[in-house]
Amino acid sequence: MIRYLARKTLLYILTFIAAVSVDWAIPRVMPGDPIQGLMARFSVPSNAQQVQGLMSFFTEAFGFDKPLWRQYLGFWQSLIDGDLGPSIAYPGSAVTSLLLHAAPYTLALVVPATILSYVVGNRLGALAARRKVLDNTFIPAAYIFTATPYMFLAIMLVYILAFRINTGLPVSGAYAFSVQPSWTWEFATSFSAHWLLPFLSLFLVQLGGWAIGMRNMIIFELEADYANYLQALGAPTKLVRKYAYRNAVLPQMSGLALALGVVVGGQIVTEVVFGYPGLGQLIFTAINNRDFFLLQGAFLFIIVGVLIANFVVDLLYVVVDPRTRVGIQGS
Amino acid sequence: MSATPVLDTAKIDAAIDAGPQKYEGLRFALRNKKLVIGMGIVLAFLLVAIVGPWLTEATPYQFGFPTAEAPNTTRWLGTTDTGQDVFSQFVYGLRATFIVGSIAALVGAGIGMTIGFMAGYRGGVVDELLMMFTNIILVIPVFAVLLIVAAYLPPSNRGYVSEALLIGAFSWPWVARATRAQTFSLATREFVSLARLSGARSWQIIVREIAPNMSSYLVLVLIVLFGGSILFAATLDFLGLGAPNEVSLGQMLFNAQNQAAITRGFWWWFIPPGLAVTILVGALYVANVGLDEVFNPKLRET
Amino acid sequence: MSLDVENLRVYYRTLHGDVRALDGVTFSVADGEITGVAGESGCGKTTLGKSLIRLDGRMRYIDGSVTLDGTQLPLENDQAMNQFRFSEVSLVPQYAMSALNPTRKIGRIMTDLLASKGVDFDDIRPELIRRLELVHLDPDVLNRYPIELSGGMKQRVTMVLSTLLNPSLLVADEITSALDVSTQKAVSELLVEFRERKFVKSMLVITHDISVLTQIADTIIVMYAGKLAEKASAETIIDAPLHPYTQLLISSLPEVGVTYERDRLSGIPGTPPGLLNPPQGCRFRDRCPLAIDKCLEEPPFVEVRPDHWAACWRIDD
Numbered sequence: 001m002i003r004y005l006a007r008k009t010l011l012y013i014l015t016f017i018a019a020v021s022v023d024w025a026i027p028r029v030m031p032g033d034p035i036q037g038l039m040a041r042f043s044v045p046s047n048a049q050q051v052q053g054l055m056s057f058f059t060e061a062f063g064f065d066k067p068l069w070r071q072y073l074g075f076w077q078s079l080i081d082g083d084l085g086p087s088i089a090y091p092g093s094a095v096t097s098l099l100l101h102a103a104p105y106t107l108a109l110v111v112p113a114t115i116l117s118y119v120v121g122n123r124l125g126a127l128a129a130r131r132k133v134l135d136n137t138f139i140p141a142a143y144i145f146t147a148t149p150y151m152f153l154a155i156m157l158v159y160i161l162a163f164r165i166n167t168g169l170p171v172s173g174a175y176a177f178s179v180q181p182s183w184t185w186e187f188a189t190s191f192s193a194h195w196l197l198p199f200l201s202l203f204l205v206q207l208g209g210w211a212i213g214m215r216n217m218i219i220f221e222l223e224a225d226y227a228n229y230l231q232a233l234g235a236p237t238k239l240v241r242k243y244a245y246r247n248a249v250l251p252q253m254s255g256l257a258l259a260l261g262v263v264v265g266g267q268i269v270t271e272v273v274f275g276y277p278g279l280g281q282l283i284f285t286a287i288n289n290r291d292f293f294l295l296q297g298a299f300l301f302i303i304v305g306v307l308i309a310n311f312v313v314d315l316l317y318v319v320v321d322p323r324t325r326v327g328i329q330g331s
Numbered sequence: 332m333s334a335t336p337v338l339d340t341a342k343i344d345a346a347i348d349a350g351p352q353k354y355e356g357l358r359f360a361l362r363n364k365k366l367v368i369g370m371g372i373v374l375a376f377l378l379v380a381i382v383g384p385w386l387t388e389a390t391p392y393q394f395g396f397p398t399a400e401a402p403n404t405t406r407w408l409g410t411t412d413t414g415q416d417v418f419s420q421f422v423y424g425l426r427a428t429f430i431v432g433s434i435a436a437l438v439g440a441g442i443g444m445t446i447g448f449m450a451g452y453r454g455g456v457v458d459e460l461l462m463m464f465t466n467i468i469l470v471i472p473v474f475a476v477l478l479i480v481a482a483y484l485p486p487s488n489r490g491y492v493s494e495a496l497l498i499g500a501f502s503w504p505w506v507a508r509a510t511r512a513q514t515f516s517l518a519t520r521e522f523v524s525l526a527r528l529s530g531a532r533s534w535q536i537i538v539r540e541i542a543p544n545m546s547s548y549l550v551l552v553l554i555v556l557f558g559g560s561i562l563f564a565a566t567l568d569f570l571g572l573g574a575p576n577e578v579s580l581g582q583m584l585f586n587a588q589n590q591a592a593i594t595r596g597f598w599w600w601f602i603p604p605g606l607a608v609t610i611l612v613g614a615l616y617v618a619n620v621g622l623d624e625v626f627n628p629k630l631r632e633t
Numbered sequence: 634m635s636l637d638v639e640n641l642r643v644y645y646r647t648l649h650g651d652v653r654a655l656d657g658v659t660f661s662v663a664d665g666e667i668t669g670v671a672g673e674s675g676c677g678k679t680t681l682g683k684s685l686i687r688l689d690g691r692m693r694y695i696d697g698s699v700t701l702d703g704t705q706l707p708l709e710n711d712q713a714m715n716q717f718r719f720s721e722v723s724l725v726p727q728y729a730m731s732a733l734n735p736t737r738k739i740g741r742i743m744t745d746l747l748a749s750k751g752v753d754f755d756d757i758r759p760e761l762i763r764r765l766e767l768v769h770l771d772p773d774v775l776n777r778y779p780i781e782l783s784g785g786m787k788q789r790v791t792m793v794l795s796t797l798l799n800p801s802l803l804v805a806d807e808i809t810s811a812l813d814v815s816t817q818k819a820v821s822e823l824l825v826e827f828r829e830r831k832f833v834k835s836m837l838v839i840t841h842d843i844s845v846l847t848q849i850a851d852t853i854i855v856m857y858a859g860k861l862a863e864k865a866s867a868e869t870i871i872d873a874p875l876h877p878y879t880q881l882l883i884s885s886l887p888e889v890g891v892t893y894e895r896d897r898l899s900g901i902p903g904t905p906p907g908l909l910n911p912p913q914g915c916r917f918r919d920r921c922p923l924a925i926d927k928c929l930e931e932p933p934f935v936e937v938r939p940d941h942w943a944a945c946w947r948i949d950d
Contacts, residue, residue, distance in 0.1 A: 015467045022476065026483050147613035149562050151569050151584060152605030159593050159601075229732035230746065232687050233795065234718025239749050243734050250736070258469065258505070265474035265566050272570070273588060284570060287482050295482055302475045310470055322736060323778055 001318055001325045008314045012307045019303040023296050024075045028068075035059060084297035089289035095297040098282060103301065105174050106278030108195065110267050113202035118256055121210025126245055128211065129218035139215060145208030150266035154201040154273035161197065170194045172275040198274045202266055206259070213255060217248035250321050257313045260306050360625045369618025376611050380429050383422030390419055392578075402599050409599040412590055420578050421603050427579040428561055428608070431495045435560035438499025440506055440553050447510025448537045452518050461507070469504035474566075476501060481572035490574045498563050506552055513548055517541050547626040551619055558615040565608050580604035636662040636802055636835060641697035643684045653908045654680040656859040657697070659934060660942070662802070662852075667828060667836045669846030669867070671882075672856035675905055681856070682806045682839045684708060686724045702801055719750060723800035723833075727807040729791040733779040740775030743794060750798070757797065764793045764832070768823060785816055792823060796832045803833040809845050821849045843886065847871055855879045858905050858916035861934050865941040876943045877923045915945070923947045 035058045059065050066074065078084070084095035124142075128134040145153075158171045175181065175190040221227060221244035230240050271280030279298055286294035318324045360366060387407075394414045402409040408417035450461040477497055484493070517523065518541065526536045542549070567573055568581025569588070587593070587601035640659050645652040655677045662668045670678045683689055685699060685706070694709040701721060707713040726732050734742055743761070744754040762772045768789040779787060788808065796803060805824060809817040827833050838850060846853050846867065853870040855862045855878065863876040874880050881901045903920040906912050912919065914929040921928070927946045934944040 011463065011466050011470065014463070015470045018467050019471055023479065026479050143616055144609065144613050147558070147562075147616055148609045149565050149569075149581075149584075149605065151566065151588075152601070152609060155584070155588070155593060155601050155605060159598065163593055163596065225726070225728040225731035226734045229724075229726050229728075229791070230734075232718065232724045232726065233746060234715045234720070234750065235746055236715070236749050239745055243737070247734070247736055261470070261472035261474065264472040265563075268474070268478075269566055269569055283478065287478075287571060290482075292483070295479060299475050299479050302472055306472050306475075307470065322738075323780065326778060326781070 004318065004324050005314065008311065012311060016303065016307060020076070020079065020300065021072075023299050023303075024072060027292055027296075028071075035064070079300070084300070085293035087291055087294050089285050089291040089294060095293050098294065099279065099297055099301050102277060102279050102282050105276060106267060106271070106280065109198055109202060109270070109276065109278065110263060113199050114206060114256075114260070114263055117203045117206035118210055118252075121207045122214045122249065122252060124207075125211035125214025125216075126218050126241075126248070128215045129222070130241070135215070139212060142208035142211040145204050146206075146212065147208075148205055149269075150201065150205055151269040151273055153205055154198065154270050157197050157201055158273065169197055171197060174277050194274075194276075198270050198276055201270050201273075202263070205266060206263065209259070210252070214248060214252055217251060218244055221245075221247050250317070253313060253317050253320060257310045260309050260313075264302055264306065360622075363621045363625050365617050365621030366625060367621070369614045369616075369621055372610060372614035373618065376425060376607065376614075377429060379422060380425040383425065384419070387416065387419045387422065390423075393419075399595075399597065401597075408603055409597075411586070411600065417583075417599055417603070420583055421580075421607070423578045424580040424583055424604060425607060427491055427574075427577055428564065428611070431491050431498070431564045431579070432557050432561040434492060434495035435498040435502065435564070436553055436556040438496055439502040439556050439560070440549070441503075442499070443503030443506025443552075444510050444549065446503070447507040448514055448541070450507065451511040451514025452533060452537055452541070454515075454518075458511075462511070465504045465507045468501065469508075473501040473563075477563075477567060478570075478572070481567060486575045489572075491577060494564060494567065494573055495560070498560050498567075502556060502559060502563070506556065509548075509552065510545075513545050514541060517544055547622075551623055551626075554615055554619045554622070558612045558619075561608060561612055561615075580608055635664055635702065636837075637698075637700040639698045639700070641681070641684065641699060642695040643680055643688070644693050644695050645680075645691045646693055647691070647909075650909055651693070653911055654692075654859055655684060656908075656911065658856075658861050660854060660861060660864055662835050662837065664834055665828065667825070667838060667849055667851050669843075669850035669853045670837060670839045670856060671841065671843045671846055671853060672862075673905055674841060675858075675908070676856040677859040678839045678841075678856050679806060680859075682724075682804045682837065685722060685802070685804055685837070686718065687711070687714065719746075719795075719800065720798045721800055722802045722804065723795045723798070725792050725795045725803065725805045725808050727810060729788040729808065730784050730811070732791050733787065735779050738776055738778055739782075739790060743775070743797075746794075747797075752798070761793070761797060764797070767826075767830075768793055785812070785819075788812070788816075788820060789823070792820070792827070796827055799832055801834045803827075803836045805836060805838045807840055809840060809842065817845060818848070821845055825849050843871075843882065855882065858911065859908055860916060861942070861944060862917070863941075863943040864934075865938075865943075869941060875937060875941070875948050876945050877921050877947070878917050 035055065064071070082096055084099070087093045087095050087098055090098060124134070124138060128139050161167050161169055162171045170176070170193055172194075174194050175187060176194075179187050179190045181187060218241075222240065224244075224247075227240050227244060230243070267278070268280035268283055270276070271278045272284045275281065279301065282294060283298050285291070286298065393416065396406060396410045396414045396416055398410060398414045399412055400406055400410045402417075406416055406418065408421055410416055411420075446461055446465065450458040450465075480497060481489070481494075514537075523536060523540055526540050531539070564573070564579070565581035565584070568579045569585050571582075571585055573579055573582055581604070583604040584601055587597070587604075590600075592598075592600040638658060638660050640657050641655060642653075642657050643655040645654050654675075658677075658681065670681060672678050680692070683692065684694070685708075688694060688708065688711070699706045699708060701717070706717060706722070733739060737745075740754075747754050747757065765772050765774065770786060770789055770793070774782065774786065774790065782790065792808075809820055812820060824836060824838065828836060838846065840846060843853070850867045852864065853867050854864045855870065855874075855876065857878050863870065863874060863879045865874075870879060871883060874883055878901075885900050901920055906916055906919065914931050915921070915924070918924045918928045923945075925947070930946075932944045932946045934942055937943050937948050
């Protein structure tokens with residue numbers, strides 16, 4: 001077990017270093033001068049001195065005036081300080097505070113959606129593996145769900161449930177204009193109402209994938225030698241299914257760690273469609289306004305979040321696969 | 332003891348050996364409903380993408396049509412706010428989808444298979460290093476990286492090909508893993524040892540002995556990559572990170588979103604592109620399942 | 634106990650039609666008898682073994698009856714067969730290496746299985762320990778995961794588990810095929826030991842390797858293309874077989890001390906017929922050096938000498 005976890009920890013540390021380095025390197029590697037691009041955004045002051053001042057501000061912020069290795073170390077330093085720079089799209093705000101403010105909204109959506117779709121999807125997939133009826137109705141639907149791009153499902157939900165049939169569900173923002181974030185009942189209900197559709201959108205697409213995967217794994221496990229042996233010895237179907245399910249969950253759990261990376265994309269576009277004030281919305285704004293600092297910071301936030309989530313899944317995996325505890329390598 | 336045998340054994344043996352081997356695979360393939368329907372849909376879309384531009388005299392960028400018109404007999408998919416023909420946008424966008432999807436799939440497959448083969452065949456330190464590298468790329472949320480890269484890439488450098496290269500450059504890890512696993516099991520087989528004994532070099536062995544035995548698996552990989560790349564590209568385009576001067580299905584959704592097509596009820600702006608991507612990718616997945624059944628008889632239901 | 638198989642037919646459903654893998658076999662196994670079933674690949678011996686325990690996905694029961702200790706086994710009814718499995722008729726599988734759930738400790742697997750059969754693990758534990766020690770396994774093996782055991786150990790574990798409830802009939806399906814020669818000997822001897830200690834009453838040992846059978850079997854049945862060719866005591870089959878197929882089979886066995894210069898190994902030319910559309914009459918007809926016109930009519934499997942059965946027209950010529 002120690003070996004397994006140590007290996008994973010090493011992987012995550014290396015990944016973090018790689019990601020930070022990539023984050024630092026990209027603006028310096030891409031063709032074109034980011035500062036010029038930024039300058040073009042602001043209405044050019046006729047005063048040459050002001051132009052100079054703006055340029056030096058940006059140069060300093062990027063650190064382009066220093067030698068490369070210093071820039072790199074400086075980048076790490078600012079990370080440790082928790083300073084991710086100033087925002088351009090939201091002048092006057094620090095990137096770090098913007099991200100911290102938006103993160104809870106994103107987490108409120110992505111964590112329940114991913115976990116629930118995983119749990120429910122696995123159950124439904126296992127059921128479909130033994131009920132022909134489900135297999136012929138639900139699984140094809142699952143294929144459609146998993147093939148649907150997140151933003152399209154989001155758009156369709158809005159179109160059908162808000163525009164065509166007026167269910168009264170709100171489709172924009174995280175809470176009504178009149179309400180302020182606070183620990184009140186009013187806020188809670190408003191928040192929930194606004195939360196439902198985006199959650200549904202994220203939930204349904206992932207549900208399809210899990211169900212299909214689980215169904216296939218269960219069928220595979222039921223045909224395995226150990227299942228055949230048990231059945232030859234007269235074991236009841238329930239026991240065989242129980243073993244098959246427990247074994248099928250393992251690769252699914254490995255898949256969960258991988259899926260997290262993909263959900264990021266889904267999260268971003270869903271927030272865009274629903275105007276939800278989370279990290280995704282911030283990123284979208286950052287792209288449109290060429291706010292490089294915000295982008296860089298958001299990227300790091302996402303990386304850290306995904307790495308933490310991966311680690312949590314790895315810990316859970318140790319619990320679920322007894323072989324890892326005995327010192328044998330898991331999957 | 333030796334009486335004359337009743338039948339000519341030699342002839343019988345020959346007949347048994349000849350057998351209906353030749354077109355058996357094709358027959359199974361054509362019988363498989365999922366494969367046929369799935370591939371049929373994909374080919375239908377491809378046909379529209381190729382032939383489409385000739386069906387409409389308009390180009391996607393051409394202005395001048397009545398604005399915001401619903402679909403009718405002249406403008407099959409209606410028009411946009413600025414008087415552009417949606418149908419031609421759709422058709423050209425479909426083209427873009429196929430181009431980006433195939434390039435990305437080929438790039439991803441190329442990188443992934445190369446790394447997978449090397450790791451699986453060589454083993455040892457090479458394998459460890461390659462796998463660590465693969466795992467790092469695997470863990471990093473692909474999307475986040477694409478976001479950053481695409482955001483920094485000046486619009487002038489963005490085009491179909493660069494988008495496809497980007498997607499391909501980050502979607503290979505699972506291919507590498509899968510290829511490596513298969514290569515491991517094949518590398519220990521006798522025909523490989525034989526090839527090695529006869530002095531063939533590593534890459535020759537991989538290309539001539541191992542890969543052909545995995546060909547069915549590789550086809551499945553390509554199909555899944557193709558589908559995944561299409562989804563990826565559509566999502567990137569939706570965020571405005573695609574090729575700015577080219578039309579694509581994702582971009583149509585981007586425009587629809589930005590111009591509040593939903594609240595204005597202009598369903599023909601977003602339903603055709605979104606539905607097209609969904610159906611196309613869904614058909615690919617289903618065809619993939621069908622193809623898997625053809626290759627692995629065990630999966631077939633009687 | 635006794636096993637009576639009467640005209641058993643089991644076919645495989647395929648896209649091209651039914652493969653007549655087991656096409657009407659009739660024989661008996663007496664109490665305490667070890668009967669070996671030998672033949673080429675595809676002769677139906679594995680189908681026979683499987684039919685007695687559990688019909689696979691593609692297998693279809695067509696006709697015939699199997700009576701064990703006076704009770705007819707409901708072969709076609711999977712659910713009904715469950716009460717017989719493990720306690721009356723049991724199986725030691727060919728795939729012992731992967732027969733145990735990799736994510737469960739061996740003791741746990743046994744506990745679960747026994748519990749589902751209404752047997753308390755603690756009750757049977759002493760006996761289980763005794764048997765494990767008999768096959769030279771440390772009782773600690775119950776606390777291990779299958780992956781921690783060697784192939785030979787796993788083989789022995791499955792042998793102990795399969796016979797734990799003292800079944801009347803044990804079917805051993807190609808259990809020595811994947812083993813080296815010395816392990817083969819050890820495992821074969823274990824089988825005989827189990828019979829001596831009355832852990833099992835009778836056995837059906839299925840293998841393509843006749844040499845194993847010569848060591849442990851009382852009776853040998855030779856199968857060909859889904860039908861029985863010959864059945865006699867082990868010595869008779871080896872020393873004085875009557876069916877042409879058996880004769881050729883025995884003569885193609887290498888003999889210790891005989892070198893290439895003295896005598897060449899001869900196989901049997903040709904291949905067994907496909908069973909999708911089996912040939913009319915005796916199925917060995919095409920490869921048999923003794924075939925005559927009469928062989929177009931299927932020879933019955935009859936007792937040609939006391940306790941010696943064969944299906945051939947040319948026996949008494």
